[in-house]
Amino acid sequence: MKALVYQDLKKVELQDIEEPNIQKPNQVKVKIYGSGICGTDLNIVKGKVAASKGTVIGHEGVGTVVEVGEDVHGIRVGDRVLVDPTQACGHCSYCREGLFIYCENFDDYQVGMTTHGTFAEYFVGDEKYIYPIPDTMSWETAMMIEPLGCVLQTFMKAGVKPSDSVLVLGSGAIGSLCQLVSKRLARLTVGTEIDPYRKQFAEGIADYACYPEELTLEKVYEINNNKKFDIIVDAVGNQLHVGLELIAKGGRIIPMGYDDSYEVTFKSTQVINDGLSIIGAVAVHSMISTALKFAQSIPELEQMVTAKEYLTDYEQAFSGTMGYDLRSGEKLPMNSVKTALIL
Structure with a gap:
């Protein structure tokens, strides 16, 4: 079968690999x-996160069931389904408390990173x-649904x-x-964005997009009743310093974007005196059913998926989403917010 396989740092490749088969009676194909x-x-793809060599990447998959194991009772052949990639060992101390995302063996179960995606x-x-999806x-x-679960998880934790x-x-x-x-x-919902295409997309969602x-402090006070924001989400991964400047007393800051090279410093007295909370519970804790509802x-x-490309055109799909050519690094205009690779 065709699959997009991780090769090495910044290198993935479309390959013909062996089609997977059901190995256990509780499995679904x-x-x-x-x-x-x-x-x-x-x-x-950018080289900021490593996967296991030879692993099929991707984890937001949907499709149709073609085979079920003998112990599968809730899913039938022909069902339309989605895959929950938040998987765990099920027997460590965290799993026994239902905190599967903190599984002590989580690295062994990361769909699209350490196990085939x-x-x-x-x-x-x-x-x-x-999970079956409605007709x-x-x-x-x-x-x-899976990224929606991540957002719901953090918003619920942030109360x-x-x-x-919200900024x-x-x-x-x-x-x-x-x-x-x-x-x-x-x-109130306010969004920021440096890319013109994505800013225009945000204008169709948020109350304000800029x-x-x-987004100066003067502008914040103008649109938010002379107050800073109650909740700030860093969806970039390197903007917490901005969040600390624009958060109101008693506010909650949510880091969601992932940039392992970014660090931020702050005064503990500011956090204490202003009653700030930093909510780090991004990943999904059994939220797929809630997100489906x-x-x-x-x-x-549905409109969040702004582009669809065939798996064979993965380079074009990644390039349009990242804003630069996957191979040459040449800067390109972004042309999608969320792209789906279609088989």
Whole structure:
């Protein structure tokens, strides 16, 4: 089968590999329709995150069940499903408390990084990680369920209230999704973005969307009742210093973007005196079912997938999402917020 395989730092390759088969009675085999390109996938391609050599990348897969093991009872051949990539050993101390994302053996179970992912024609996994999707739900919406779960996880941990004002720094896929959810839960939603294409996309979601340099303290006070923001999401991964400048007393800061090279310093007295909280619970804790239900009230979710490319055109897909050529590094205009690779 065709699959996008991690080779080495900054190098992935479309290869013909052996088609996976069911190995255990509780497993399900899925013919993949498509898989969304996540920020983690981009970081793998950029060389910021390493995967295991020879591993199929991708983890936001959806498709149709073509085979089930003899102990599978909740899923049938022909079901349309999505894959939950947040998997764990199930027996360490954290797993026994239901905190699967903190699994002591998590590195051994990372779909698309250490175990084969969904940028491939077929995927085989345990039934408990395969979720049927409603007949009325589009493939595009289904591809957004896993990242939606991440956003819901953090917003619930942050205790977002209808009276809150929310600033989302960055309007890529996760940033735009944060804005979409914030519009459902909070009073005011503001987004920033340096790229003109993505800023324009954010203008269709947030109450205000602006370039970072436009969001002065004076502007913040103008649009937010002379107050800083109650909640600030860093969807870029290197903007927490901005969040610390624009957060209100009693506010919550959510780091969501991933940049391992970024560090920020702050005064502990500011955190104490201003009653600030930093919410680091980004990854999904059994939130797929909740996200599936919530998604049915957000028809705009389907529009988050702004481009679809065939798996064979993966270089073009990654380049358009990153804003530069995958091979040469030449700067290119961004032409997508969320791209799906279709089989």
